[in-house]
Amino acid sequence: MTDASTTERAALLPQVIIQAFDLVLDELYRHLVETGHDDLRPTHCLNVFRFMDCDGTRPGVLAARAGMTPQAMGELVSYLERRGYVRRVQDPGDGRGRIVVYAERGTRAAEVAEFFFADLERRWAVVVGAERLDEMVAVLARVLESAARSETESGPSGR
Amino acid sequence: MTDASTTERAALLPQVIIQAFDLVLDELYRHLVETGHDDLRPTHCLNVFRFMDCDGTRPGVLAARAGMTPQAMGELVSYLERRGYVRRVQDPGDGRGRIVVYAERGTRAAEVAEFFFADLERRWAVVVGAERLDEMVAVLARVLESAARSETESGPSGR
DNA sequence: GCTACCTTATAAGGTAGCCTGATAATATGA
DNA sequence: TCATATTATCAGGCTACCTTATAAGGTAGC
Numbered sequence: 001m002t003d004a005s006t007t008e009r010a011a012l013l014p015q016v017i018i019q020a021f022d023l024v025l026d027e028l029y030r031h032l033v034e035t036g037h038d039d040l041r042p043t044h045c046l047n048v049f050r051f052m053d054c055d056g057t058r059p060g061v062l063a064a065r066a067g068m069t070p071q072a073m074g075e076l077v078s079y080l081e082r083r084g085y086v087r088r089v090q091d092p093g094d095g096r097g098r099i100v101v102y103a104e105r106g107t108r109a110a111e112v113a114e115f116f117f118a119d120l121e122r123r124w125a126v127v128v129g130a131e132r133l134d135e136m137v138a139v140l141a142r143v144l145e146s147a148a149r150s151e152t153e154s155g156p157s158g159r
Numbered sequence: 160m161t162d163a164s165t166t167e168r169a170a171l172l173p174q175v176i177i178q179a180f181d182l183v184l185d186e187l188y189r190h191l192v193e194t195g196h197d198d199l200r201p202t203h204c205l206n207v208f209r210f211m212d213c214d215g216t217r218p219g220v221l222a223a224r225a226g227m228t229p230q231a232m233g234e235l236v237s238y239l240e241r242r243g244y245v246r247r248v249q250d251p252g253d254g255r256g257r258i259v260v261y262a263e264r265g266t267r268a269a270e271v272a273e274f275f276f277a278d279l280e281r282r283w284a285v286v287v288g289a290e291r292l293d294e295m296v297a298v299l300a301r302v303l304e305s306a307a308r309s310e311t312e313s314g315p316s317g318r
Numbered sequence: 319g320c321t322a323c324c325t326t327a328t329a330a331g332g333t334a335g336c337c338t339g340a341t342a343a344t345a346t347g348a
Numbered sequence: 349t350c351a352t353a354t355t356a357t358c359a360g361g362c363t364a365c366c367t368t369a370t371a372a373g374g375t376a377g378c
Contacts, residue, residue: 011296011297011299011300011303012276012296013276013279013280013283013292013296014183014187014276014279015209016296016299016300016303017176017179017180017183017299018180018183018205018209019303020176020180020299020302020303021176021177021179021180023303023306024173024176024177028173041334041335043334043335043336046177050174050177058354058355059354059355059356060353060354060355068335068336068337069336069337069338070354070355070356071336071337071338071339071356071357072335072336072337074355074356074357075335075336076335078356088355091354094345094346094353094354095344095345095346096344096345096346096353096354096355097345097353097354097355098354098355098356117171117172117173120172120173121172124172124302127301127302127305128298128301128302132294132298133172133298133302134169135291135294135295135298136294136295136298136299137169137170137171137172137175138169138170139287139291139292139294139295140170140175140176140179140295141169141170141175142286142287143179143283143286143287143292144170144175144178144179144182146286147182200363200364202363202364202365217325217326218325218326218327219324219325219326227364227365227366228365228366228367229325229326229327230327230328230329230365230366230367230368231364231365231366233326233327233328234364234365235364235365237327247326250325253324253325253374253375254373254374254375255324255325255326255373255374255375256324256325256326256374257325257326257327
């Protein structure tokens, strides 16, 4: 879309976001592999763990949050369950439902991710300063919040 | 990895980056579909167009930049060529090689993307101000530059 | 002009990660 | 009891990659 050779100009907004996304996910994935979670693939972090609440989440809710079908989410959850990352337990509130909760390996992987994220923030703060980094996150968050609001107002439009 | 219900705390760095990435790509895709480029899928933007130079790029170079095999890139390029987005022409410098250049639909799609990106920046600037937005992009770019440098120093480690 | 190498194209076969559609089991609530 | 909601499972399909192997053409050194 944009010219890859345009290095003189100031950085382009979409480019830096895509690159930052790639960087964060590549590094996270590397850390997970190094800590014995090589059977975890990007989709498990992006579409399952990212949307799980501490106290467990319904498969259907996970599917909706990730924007995929319950069947597809069911496959991911089954994969993670077989490998000890999550468990499916009865939903105490509604017997029809189950909730997906963290199992042992899942908890450990989440800890690895948290440590990595904290370290990433520390390293980035060294480069640009903690204040400018916080400001950057705040700006992005503000923009996202605004985008989310305008989307719910003008109709969610599925996804 | 992190708790989806943690909305009280300040936004988390990885979360906002992932969300921004999703937002930008979803909206870009929507615009492309709306302008008659519904046969264009995210991978074509992320892995082909993003890495194409204005004056054309070798398939092998594209594959290396996108971090995939020449065969996989060849498939994507063939797909785009069949649909009039790119053309393969002789490399004037080296007869063994060909270069992938924009064809008519590709040029039009690139224009759509550029308009969309410009509009996105305008809309975001309304929310947080042009200055804070520029500052955010600069901070992200600075961090990425630093990460890229430290990676080439300590060994590219493939990919 | 021969040869070793580079670049690209093509084909076969495999896997992951989604999709749609259909069916069954179970639990809820009217 | 019966309609509905939730989940699980199976079948079949598609995209987007992968690996491996082969073929074809151009380049450059000798």
